[in-house]
Amino acid sequence: AQRVTQPEKLLSVFKGAPVELKCNYSYSGSPELFWYVQYSRQRLQLLLRHISRESIKGFTADLNKGETSFHLKKPFAQEEDSAMYYCALHWPNFGNEKLTFGTGTRLTIIP
Amino acid sequence: EADIYQTPRYLVIGTGKKITLECSQTMGHDKMYWYQQDPGMELHLIHYSYGVNSTEKGDLSSESTVSRIRTEHFPLTLESARPSHTSQYLCASSTLWQLGQETQYFGPGTRLLVL
Numbered sequence: 001a002q003r004v005t006q007p008e009k010l011l012s013v014f015k016g017a018p019v020e021l022k023c024n025y026s027y028s029g030s031p032e033l034f035w036y037v038q039y040s041r042q043r044l045q046l047l048l049r050h051i052s053r054e055s056i057k058g059f060t061a062d063l064n065k066g067e068t069s070f071h072l073k074k075p076f077a078q079e080e081d082s083a084m085y086y087c088a089l090h091w092p093n094f095g096n097e098k099l100t101f102g103t104g105t106r107l108t109i110i111p
Numbered sequence: 112e113a114d115i116y117q118t119p120r121y122l123v124i125g126t127g128k129k130i131t132l133e134c135s136q137t138m139g140h141d142k143m144y145w146y147q148q149d150p151g152m153e154l155h156l157i158h159y160s161y162g163v164n165s166t167e168k169g170d171l172s173s174e175s176t177v178s179r180i181r182t183e184h185f186p187l188t189l190e191s192a193r194p195s196h197t198s199q200y201l202c203a204s205s206t207l208w209q210l211g212q213e214t215q216y217f218g219p220g221t222r223l224l225v226l
Contacts, residue, residue, distance in 0.1 A: 009151070032213065044154075044201065044217040086154070090213045098144070098169070099215060103153040 023087030134202035
């Protein structure tokens with residue numbers, strides 16, 4: 001079965017320090033992975049998708065098929081990065097396409 | 112403005128009452144979803160729809176039901192609310208899937224408290 005694991009429920013990092021939010025997945029096919037973010041009092045929204053190989057707000061995430069990981073990284077944390085982050089897996093099962101979310105990691109940036 | 116709306120935002124209701132949580136989107140999306148999320152916990156998909164007259168149960172068993180009579184409208188109904196239904200309910204929508212482009216847009220959520 002498809003599964004997404006975020007081992008850290010809480011993560012605190014000092015401002016200016018590097019950030020890494022871990023995400024591991026289990027899926028037998030070709031995964032499509034995403035990071036969603038929810039800032040305080042805002043809606044859940046897409047941060048980035050692996051297929052775009054993009055950097056959003058300084059965050060990047062590389063898909064490592066060997067380690068079945070999709071960790072989210074940022075070299076220098078900013079206070080506005082404090083939020084709840086969810087890793088999500090989409091599997092293109094025709095007629096049954098949907099996202100599976102991890103349990104989320106609450107990131108707190110310490111000033 | 113294209114958006115996804117949920118009403119009510121907060122609802123406190125007694126056990127046994129029938130409730131309907133509304134979700135509407137003006138984004139022209141075909142796919143819509145309902146998630147249930149307890150505070151600090153993961154999102155669980157409870158219902159989804161690929162279009163009008165299409166509804167499917169999600170990964171988490173739920174006593175709620177949904178309907179999709181119009182593309183833009185995807186209401187969720189609980190016939191008899193119980194305290195175990197206390198949770199946050201998130202509605203989302205997306206376009207038909209294209210490789211790697213699946214983006215779900217979320218509503219603001221409805222926080223339900225059943226006494």
